[in-house]
Amino acid sequence: MNALLIIAHAPLANALRQCALHVFxxxxxxxxxxxxxxxxxxxxxxxxxxxxxxQLVRTPGTKGVLVMTDIFGxxxxxxxxxxxxxxxxxxxxxxxxxxLLRGVSYRHEPLELLVSRAVTGGTQGVMQVAVxxxxxxxxxxxxxxxxxxxx
Numbered sequence: 001m002n003a004l005l006i007i008a009h010a011p012l013a014n015a016l017r018q019c020a021l022h023v024f025x026x027x028x029x030x031x032x033x034x035x036x037x038x039x040x041x042x043x044x045x046x047x048x049x050x051x052x053x054x055q056l057v058r059t060p061g062t063k064g065v066l067v068m069t070d071i072f073g074x075x076x077x078x079x080x081x082x083x084x085x086x087x088x089x090x091x092x093x094x095x096x097x098x099x100l101l102r103g104v105s106y107r108h109e110p111l112e113l114l115v116s117r118a119v120t121g122g123t124q125g126v127m128q129v130a131v132x133x134x135x136x137x138x139x140x141x142x143x144x145x146x147x148x149x150x151x
Contacts, residue, residue, distance in 0.1 A: 002107045002114050003030045003056035007080050008070035010035035019097055020104050027104050029059050036076050046079045053083055064088045064111035068095035090115045098125025
């Protein structure tokens with residue numbers, strides 16, 4: 001099984017982790033979060049991330065770690081790039097909740113496939129939704145049932 005490490009600007013990382021725990025209460029030992037604080041240096045954040053990564057790797061059954069960050073080129077991503085080796089750990093930027101939930105759902109698959117599924121989940125989770133008619137429209141005089149005015 002693979003573990004997931006979220007590194008993002010505070011408070012996003014821990015908020016995403018809490019969402020994952022809401023949907024998958026049993027994923028706690030396999031999902032960690034590092035909130036990048038504005039008052040900490042990148043080296044301090046990297047030290048915290050290394051500790052979190054080490055704890056995930058030592059979790060029984062962990063084969064690899066998928067690291068997810070919020071924005072490419074920002075501190076979380078730069079820290080993660082120093083953390084990831086490309087063999088037993090991989091990095092994805094642009095984390096969103098659909099990506100994370102897909103990652104948690106498929107964490108038992110090989111790391112390469114997990115990366116693909118997480119990226120697909122993240123991109124498919126972004127869509128424009130058509131605006132629907134309002135549910136509480138004013139009654140019209142020709143309505144057969146004056147009490148039923150919703151579409």
